[in-house]
Amino acid sequence: MRAWGLSVVLLMVVLAVAEGRILFQDDFEGETIGAEPSKWMVVDDPPGDPPGEIAEDPEDSRNKVLLASLRGDRNGRVYVVGEADWADLVVQFDWYLAVEGVQHGTVFRYQDRNNHYLIDRRSPAAGDAMDFWRRQNGGWTNVGRAPMTVPPQVWYTTMLILRGDTFIAKMKERDDPTSFKELDPILEAQDGAFASGVLWHLRR
């Protein structure tokens, strides 16, 4: 077993809000362990940066997951899915923190490193919360925060509902059978800086 100081993504599904049509889906099962994810594009590739890779699920060796770049933070290699005109979406993904102290985030309406939105889970040392951020011209603005304790070594499922300038996050343990329709949002935010853009997962 490799050292898991990180978060991983098991499954991501993206739906267009207006039509309920699936735009993208990946469970990584068709991929090769150690390879980069074939359905994802690299939009930023700093020299010498290690790639992300397909890895075994730390809880189930029969399952494959995406392990982000070892520099999966904002200074590392950026894997994205989607198109520049992706705007109103429902994004659902499973994620897992192998150890305490790491953070996990999803970037949406990505323009470039210095212009995008980020929803992330902050470690206890960084506030033990879920945050919505706007990064614009290289500066950060917090546009929403909710306290949130996420023990490591548990699979979670997050749903993001992005509609116009309104962003909603719902979350539950992956194995909780409650439907998302029955769950109240854990975080809502409004911001109108970026109307569309691709999606990106990161951890650090």
Ligand SMILES: [Ca+2]
């Ligand atoms: Ca999988």
